[in-house]
Amino acid sequence: MVAGIVWVVLLSGSPVVAQLPSGPPVVAQQTAPAARTGEVGQAEKRARCRELGIQVGILPTGQWNAITDVPGVKVGHQTIWRGDSIRTGVTVIVPHDGNLYREKVPAAVYCGNAFGKLAGSTQIAELGTLDTPIALTNTLSIAACMQGLIRHTLAQPGNETVGSVNAVVGETYDGYLNDIRGMHVTPEDTLSAIAAAASGPVAEGSVGAGTGTSCFGFKGGIGTSSRRIPHDLGGYTVGVLVQSNYGGVLTVNGAPVGRELGDFSMSEYTTAPGGDGSCMIVVATNAPLSPHALERLAKRAVLGLGRTGSVMQNGSGDYVIAFSTAYRITDHHRVLDPPVATVARRAMNPLFLATVEATEEAVYNSLFQATSVTGTDGHRRQAIPLDRVVEICRRYGVLNLQDRLPGVRQPASSPAVDPEKFKAALIAYIDAHRGGFIGRRDSEDLKNKPMVRLVPSEPEGKYTLGEFTIVPGKMRFSAWYGMRGPEPYLYEGTFTRLPDGSLQVGEVNLTRFHVLRQPEGPANESQPSR
Template identity: 60%
Template sequence: MSRSPAAVLAVAVSAAVLAAASGATAQDGAAARPTIRDLGRAPGILSPGPLNAITDVAGVKVGQVTLRSGDSIRTGVTAIVPHGGSLFRDKVPAGLSVANGFGKLAGATQIRELGEIETPIVLTNTLSVARGIDGVLDWTLKQPGHEDVRSVNAVVGETNDGGLNDIRARVVTAADVVRAIETATTGPVEQGAVGAGTGTIAFGFKGGIGTSSRKLPDSLGGFTVGVLVQSNYGGVLSIDGAPVGVRLGRYYLREEVENERADGSIMIVVATDAPLLDRNLERLANRAFAGLARTGAAFSNGSGDYAIAFSTAEGVRRTPERRAGQAMVADWPNDRMSPLFVAVAEATEEAILNSLLKAQTTTSVIDGKPVTVEALDIEAVKA
């Protein structure tokens, strides 16, 4: 369903009026909620970067478009841009790992075949993947120097936000995707019920977008690993090994386990400035699932669990000159990969917890029935 400029303006004005009347916006609510570090918890042993975000990896940008309107539109777009140059010209090496393939990740086979990414990575809802591809194509084809481009591998991931969003309305447009890419910035990343995480649910609580990073000591290379997640899956929520989901009475197999649904999905995007080629980037993506497991994920039959890792290091970029013939490129050795594995597991775990903690309670109307998904109880996490 396309939206005219007038309709978009009407939605924006209505949202502004409602926000003024209530004295707060959804983003204000997220800002008031803490991250896991704000609660005195620091998953793992490594230190985060200054922003504790995927944008701690130099050059990486994130843009988000949040769509909230009426009683039932709760969705959006999140775009991750690996570097500020020409991505199609200077492709980045990448690796893909799939823990459970119940998903619709566009561009996956070419990542696995060629080991590279040539577009921004876009996240949205399941029925908007096609619109996501359209938006990535629109943005890529209009870039200077791309007048003769005839093939583009758009990378678009998804989770199903139909529990809080009228997903069949398909309100995401190609223009929304272009806007997310064009407004992407370095710096702090908004977390919680924003962008592609506006309507997601995790462990029965409000999920969303979360991010975190780890900086290795200079003796281990000094590299940064950043992670961004779109959380929308189930299981038994665990924080620092404590079964918080059991304590709060929400978990997979409850009352057989009380019909709590474990299916869902998660998209994990990993960025690093370590000079890794696609093989070791796939290994890095594999280890992101260690962080997912620590949160109590069920890895259920109906869950699409994907991790994409890319390197921004200039020494490994797939430039036209390097693609034209034999080239010498940097390659971090296998024997020194383990600290990076620790970093990605820790950052993934923390990003997921932040996606839950920063998300606020969200209401909607689905199939004519009111729905409320509560935010994770902060006091229960403190206990």
């Protein structure tokens, strides 16, 4: 190909112009399957499971029914499709738009079956934080993706002295369809996936890291789903994204689809390779959870995997990465980290249910959206026949369950307490006391922060607003300051209700703490301890 040539591809009747570099073409994720080299015939009609009447669970989905329903989370793909044998790619999940190395998010990992690789997992398990976006790719391309994530992190403003980066990369084996030994993924592909990351709907099926994967003997791929918790139980969102590449006995919403199709693990009719494989699962939530609570959440994702028919076979690498966007963790506190109010243990059950349901549905979406792919050595993975799936589900009575059966209860009205009144009163107090220590807080920054509800079992709840913890039922608030120094402060205040129904801050007390001992200073980033 001549360097700098401009290609024009027609997608849905509209021309899309792309400037491609020299070398073999890399087909973008939007390209229709029929236009790809090695595929013939009309583009297959694919659908998400809810479009087919397959409604999983009892909880409602988010707006996009995707991991991007968690505020701030973005997903990007780089699909690599060259010649007759290269069928692979990269998918990245970005927790927030900021400098993730400087503003880490709490995270945890859980391993269902460890016949796989998850780079960066031990540091997440040790420290409970996520330093980089999460990249998914094929087994032999982990190193290339790590280089891409490291280059992305080092290039961030403020990271000029950084000398150690915990790049997080998961993988599944796509060698049945892809020339995996050619190691065609490059660091630039990871950077391209990060640059393409966006909120909103997520491309699914045979895209990105799911381009060459297989699932239950059919074409697998990328799938995603989300769940919303009722507001009286916290109002949080849980989103899941999977890279499906495993086998078993496919069950769809309780119907034995794999057995009905005659294609399942250990079936006398199955001539395809064994069902060993892997599944990478990423769980995101805006619920304020500690790393320990996130690990508990991650464990529930494999229950959703089991609902689809997986038994996590011997050769399967099944990993879950879970993170929360509710708060960020910085490293500039010398002695004490600011306290963070997190969801109580007794309030975790709705989040557990949301994770199980979203994982199950994400797997179905990865199957139902995937198109048939022919790859290396002429190997072919057929897309699962959706008409047969719908017919089987109808016969077993598992279509449109949410329309026919009771679902999750929805409160008749919003909570009696209006949290925005407490937010307005606190901001007004800060603006009126610029000379005091608490008045140094930037009220404009607080105006852009949401009131995050905690401990939903309490009638009037508990909220966080930045570093402030607000308890409407007790008309009180508190906040920590000066955590970097030897004498941190705790401010505690009260609210009073005015005749017009509005609120104002009343008495405010200051408690000063003295730390007896502190370390000599932060470790040099350029020479991290080993």
